[in-house]
Amino acid sequence: xxxxxxxxxxxxxxxxxxxxxxxxxxxxxxxxxxxxxxxxxxxxxxxxxxxxxxxxxxxxxxxxxxxxxxxxxxxxxxxxxxxxxxxxxxxxxxxxxxxxxxxxxxxxxxxxxxxxxxxxxxxxxxxxxxxxxxxxxxxxxxxxxxxxxxxxxxxxxxxxxxxxxxxxxxxxxxxxxxxxxxxxxxxxxxxxxxxxxxxxxxxxxxxxxxxxxxxxxxxxxxxxxxxxxxxxxxxxxxxxxxxxxxxxxxxxxxxxxxxxxxxxxxxxxxx
Amino acid sequence: xxxxxxxxxxxxxxxxxxxxxxxxxxxxxxxxxxxxxxxxxxxxxxxxxxxxxxxxxxxxxxxxxxxxxxxxxxxxxxxxxxxxxxxxxxxxxxxxxxxxxxxxxxxxxxxxxxxxxxxxxxxxxxxxxxxxxxxxxxxxxxxxxxxxxxxxxxxxxxxxxxxxxxxxxxxxxxxxxxxxxxxxxxxxxxxxxxxxxxxxxxxxxxxxxxxxxxxxxxxxxxxxxxxxxxxxxxxxxxxxxxxxxxxxxxxxxxxxxxxxxxxx
Numbered sequence: 001x002x003x004x005x006x007x008x009x010x011x012x013x014x015x016x017x018x019x020x021x022x023x024x025x026x027x028x029x030x031x032x033x034x035x036x037x038x039x040x041x042x043x044x045x046x047x048x049x050x051x052x053x054x055x056x057x058x059x060x061x062x063x064x065x066x067x068x069x070x071x072x073x074x075x076x077x078x079x080x081x082x083x084x085x086x087x088x089x090x091x092x093x094x095x096x097x098x099x100x101x102x103x104x105x106x107x108x109x110x111x112x113x114x115x116x117x118x119x120x121x122x123x124x125x126x127x128x129x130x131x132x133x134x135x136x137x138x139x140x141x142x143x144x145x146x147x148x149x150x151x152x153x154x155x156x157x158x159x160x161x162x163x164x165x166x167x168x169x170x171x172x173x174x175x176x177x178x179x180x181x182x183x184x185x186x187x188x189x190x191x192x193x194x195x196x197x198x199x200x201x202x203x204x205x206x207x208x209x210x211x212x213x214x215x216x217x218x219x220x221x222x223x224x225x226x227x228x229x230x231x232x233x234x235x236x237x238x239x240x241x242x243x244x245x246x247x248x249x250x251x252x253x254x255x256x257x258x259x260x261x262x263x264x265x266x267x268x269x270x271x
Numbered sequence: 272x273x274x275x276x277x278x279x280x281x282x283x284x285x286x287x288x289x290x291x292x293x294x295x296x297x298x299x300x301x302x303x304x305x306x307x308x309x310x311x312x313x314x315x316x317x318x319x320x321x322x323x324x325x326x327x328x329x330x331x332x333x334x335x336x337x338x339x340x341x342x343x344x345x346x347x348x349x350x351x352x353x354x355x356x357x358x359x360x361x362x363x364x365x366x367x368x369x370x371x372x373x374x375x376x377x378x379x380x381x382x383x384x385x386x387x388x389x390x391x392x393x394x395x396x397x398x399x400x401x402x403x404x405x406x407x408x409x410x411x412x413x414x415x416x417x418x419x420x421x422x423x424x425x426x427x428x429x430x431x432x433x434x435x436x437x438x439x440x441x442x443x444x445x446x447x448x449x450x451x452x453x454x455x456x457x458x459x460x461x462x463x464x465x466x467x468x469x470x471x472x473x474x475x476x477x478x479x480x481x482x483x484x485x486x487x488x489x490x491x492x493x494x495x496x497x498x499x500x501x502x503x504x505x506x507x508x509x510x511x512x513x514x515x516x517x518x519x520x521x522x523x524x525x526x527x528x529x530x531x532x533x534x535x
Contacts, residue, residue: 054534054535057374058374059370059373059374059531059534059535060535079376079378080376082374082375082376083376085374087370087371087374089367089370089371089374090367091365091366091367091370092366092367092368093366093367093368093370093371094368094371095293095297095368095371096366097297097300097301098293098296098297098300102293102296105289106289106290106292106293107371107375109285109286109288109289109292110286110289110290110372110375110376110377111375111376112282112285112286112376138300154371
């Protein structure tokens with residue numbers, strides 16, 4: 001395992017490709033995410049965002065290419081990758097049948113946080129996500145925003161260098177979304193965590209991201225700061241304009257039944 | 272070197288405990304499942320057992336039929352509880368909870384073993400219910416502490432074995448609908464092609480061969496020796512335990528390899 005330095009990208013993919021029996025979901029993607037930044041990944045449904053995230057989190061093996069994630073080789077050191085990253089999936093990942101405290105305890109044990117540190121870390125995480133008063137309630141009684149905060153707490157309990165969040169605000173109302181954004185910024189500021197976030201919301205990109213990558217049909221079409229991308233279109237351009245220019249008329253065609261079902265299911269789960 | 276091995280072993284135990292403890296906590300939050308699961312063995316013992324005991328058509332040697340039946344029903348209730356563990360795994364996948372386990376650095380075998388241990392705890396609670404019922408029905412139970420411990424070990428082993436088998440099926444079929452169909456198709460042959468409710472000797476030859484390849488047969492055989500006063504084992508306790516241990520270990524290795532497929 002190689003070590004990361006401030007100058008090395010925390011994610012560096014090289015021709016990363018995923019082929020599902022002839023359907024190329026991700027096509028030779030070369031992406032670099034720098035330490036300490038909040039990087040947004042946008043694209044229409046079916047563009048390959050979740051596939052890329054699943055590969056970076058070791059849930060899916062690449063068909064071709066490779067990546068270094070948090071200083072570890074994705075193919076050869078999957079176990080080490082998992083130890084160095086945190087992941088907030090698009091679907092609800094907190095266990096509703098456990099309390100908030102128990103969900104955190106489970107994560108603390110799975111990440112082998114020493115017993116003597118567990119109570120302090122869990123207490124800190126609950127305080128940081130403002131969940132102290134709900135710690136002993138079953139997670140199934142939490143609101144959508146509280147669940148997301150609990151999941152962020154679970155994913156950062158082991159102090160990962162990199163946090164990957166797959167559409168973290170899907171299904172949340174604007175107020176809950178704002179609170180999640182605040183916590184994401186806070187994480188970067190307090191712990192220096194690098195954050196990769198996938199989203200459909202241009203507003204989220206504007207609010208959070210230092211740089212953004214646009215995926216379309218499995219290809220990484222553009223990477224830049226929101227200001228750079230908008231400047232390519234014109235002085236009054238918005239990120240929506242950039243998105244439409246790149247994705248064009250293919251938005252309808254890109255979303256398949258599975259994408260829609262998954263988006264609605266996670267939306268319902270966080271409702 | 273030795274310190275590193277001890278450290279890794281302790282880490283492994285911590286991760287198995289993490290998964291098992293989470294499952295046990297869920298059971299503590301909602302123990303109603305334990306009560307509802309007690310109904311099925313009660314029906315088998317009280318209705319089926321009492322009626323079949325009147326027929327006297329099954330050659331159970333010196334044993335009363337109800338005594339012969341009790342270990343089989345205990346094994347059956349453990350089997351039925353464990354075999355649907357796979358559907359819980361699919362449910363966890365559908366909810367997204369499984370992703371949290373799969374992106375953790377915990378080895379996959381700890382996740383499978385943790386589930387098996389929690390299944391064992393459920394199985395033991397089933398055993399308590401069946402023992403209480405058996406006492407009420409006047410079944411000649413062997414209550415020697417060492418034998419009770421051995422029964423607990425067998426129940427835990429059987430629960431772990433069948434819950435892991437169920438997890439493998441879940442990794443293959445991947446959807447709840449398919450699992451419901453196949454779950455029914457699997458549990459009935461496992462139950463009826465065993466010595467749970469009738470002796471192997473009265474089966475046709477081909478069914479005897481199937482029964483000998485069925486791990487439930489060995490669990491019931493060992494339970495008959497340990498659970499009942501004056502009980503005996505047809506194959507020998509050593510053979511019964513060895514067969515169950517080997518099959519359970521093989522299934523855990525298989526499940527650990529297949530479990531990550533459930534998220535893809």
